Amino acid sequence: MSLDLIIPAPSATDEARRQIEICNACRYCEGFCAVFPAMTRQKSFADGDLTQLANLCHNCRGCYYACQYTAPHEFALNIPAALAEVRVESWERLARPQALARLFQTHGVAMAGLLVVALAVFFWALGALRPVEGAGFYAHLAHNTLVAIFAPAFVLPLLLIALSVRDYWREVGGGRVRLAHLLRAFDSAARMKNLSGGHGEGCNFEKGDRFSDRRRVFHQLMMYGFLLCFASTSSATLMHYLLGLEAPYALISVPKLLGVPGGLMMAVGAVGLGWLKLRADRSLGAARVWGGEMAFVLLLGAVALTGLGLYVATGSALVGPLLAVHLSTVMVLFLLMPFSKMVHGFYRLAALVAEAGQPAPSSANE
């Protein structure tokens, strides 16, 4: 047995620390995003500092292509990958239960498996719990049954995420949150400022060292599409309970006006993000979770497409099976919020808020 077998490989955090300390002596990348100015606040980096930097990183990859110290240079810097590893590790570490996080972050197959289970359950439910009366898809599954299934499936994962983000806040030493910090963070997320490349021409995701805004565009289509769909469902719930207006709704109605464009945006976003992911260099991200990330993009696309399909199929015999498929995808999306790429949105926002609460980076020696 040789000695090197018992020397543990450096952890993702140790490797990121090694790389960040080299970066911090260079600083050429300061203009790309928030990570590099944030780094200049210190000379040495605690684990929590690295967790924060990692979650602040949007993986735009500008710093990789601009770096003099990438392999084959002996410093072998690959900051986008190093931070991606720390980021995914932090999501796994802070999630509860952790075993689920490790499973679903990494394995698309696991996500597909859960989808199959959900499908089976919903097809069974549609047969066994078919209501006596009801219009549209409520003819297949009563509104109360839907709420009884989905309310906990939505609220419980959110609670788990809230606990994790609280732990994150402690780990990175976040301070008191003020309205100004929230506004700054939401502004940054709303415009995806950190994917602008610092010059507004975008990032280096799928075209090597050339800049492209595609990732920012597709991500925003997805994000705003998702929010529109969420608003659509929320508005329908309010209309149902407060106004007594029950689905199905006409095309000229709040839920449809929000949901149809939202669904289309999500579908385009999912196709775009999946396509970019196929073209991008896997070695500049957390390569081990590629499958889980891709499955997540496809899941979002499936949620959108089956939702739109349900609308198109109104009144036909396809509503029943499509409803089962759509509800299954939504259910899986909800259940996996704490354990999939979905969770990045919560940590990213937390990182942006924490950064907004820090003093402006000052120069070291002037």
Added chain:
Amino acid sequence: MKDWPETFDLAVVGGGNAALCAAITAAEAGASVLILEGAPKTYRGGNSRHTRNFRCMHKGPMFPLTDAYEEEEYLHDLMLVTKGKTDEGLARMAIRSSEECLPWMMAHGVRFQPSLSGTLSLSRTNAFFLGGGKALVNAYYNTAEDLGVKVAYDAQVTHVHREGDRITHLDTEIAGRPVTVKARAFVLASGGFQADIDWLARAWGPSARNFLIRGTPYNRGVVLRDMLDQGAESVGDPTQCHAVAIDGRAPKYDGGIVTRLDCVPFSIVLNTNGERFYNEGEDVWPKRYAIWGRLVAAQPDQVGFALIDAKSIDLFMPSVFPPVKADTIEELADKMGLDPQAVRATVDGFNAACRPGKFHPTELDGLATEGLDVPKTNWARPLDTPPYYGYQLRPGVTFTYLGLKVDAHAQVHSAEGSIRNLWAAGEIMAGSILGQGYLAGFGMTIGTVFGRIAGKEAAAHVA
């Protein structure tokens, strides 16, 4: 030997900033262009990869530059560092042209940002590249590619064939295979010779073998040597190189910017005998870092040791490698391979010579030692607060001064007159203007100005 299948209008030797500016300018004028970059693609761009800014004349505020920086002040700054060793005509031309370069650079893909942290003093004079020099190099390669410029990587030119007042072709080795490259015009932009340690040792003396090379290992001066052997006119002191004091643990080549150490003004610096040898507090570091390369080079084994205490550790930019750390001076000396007793004696002598007063890290505070043979005239505070920290310093060579003499058209000359289809740009001819010293960001100015001139002249020659 195999022939490259086509005859190009222009063959550019080198693949850094000057070469790319020449290639892009010529290609835009309609010339067919081949770039012969000696490095593999991952290391393309020569020393331009390591740069970060461009010194630019401007009559008023102009993004990313503040205020104004006019010709006379720029020339004055150049005269200060070169001590007059410059060709004023060429220098003025380069300075004047720098202003129109900035928009040209942006139009060809280079992006700028406000000056980097720790460099605020340069926000008026120097335009910083967003992402640094490698980002600039990437942008130019993309622009060149879009213009149809061909690039051969790992392409080393071994001989430039001259017949009378013309260059006929180049002998090259591309990925290890001999290839003849034919063109109607040629631009040499292949840098200096600082990566050829044997040449450095012949010029400077054997101690040069202990120098570190801050930039690319590919600037071996093969083409420069070949041209000088063929009687091309030269300029610049053949024995001199520009060297700064850097972290002694830096890689032999290509350590670049991160190996800088800004701690000297807050340190005492010892040689291997444990003795101080120069006033560490003579002036602010941006005005002194360049002389420390030579100072360290003159010490035994070409090495120095900067010692600081806990009071000063946060007063300078972070170092790429952590400092050696110890709780006592003796322990620190021991860890750094110095004689603890000798270092103790030096530190005690220094501490006793320190005087009370107001310490101000960012300006000349006049806090000086009294009664020492080697004084420290600013920032002199006793080393008395553990933990103590130490850095090893070595000379890091940035560039060499010997180069090809060019005229205002960037044309190369022999004793018999100009070589009609040969131009030079960048470090290979920078000695024409920069005879001594260095001015931050001026190398990129010379490269950009003369690269564009060379490309324009070459394209006009073949048109």
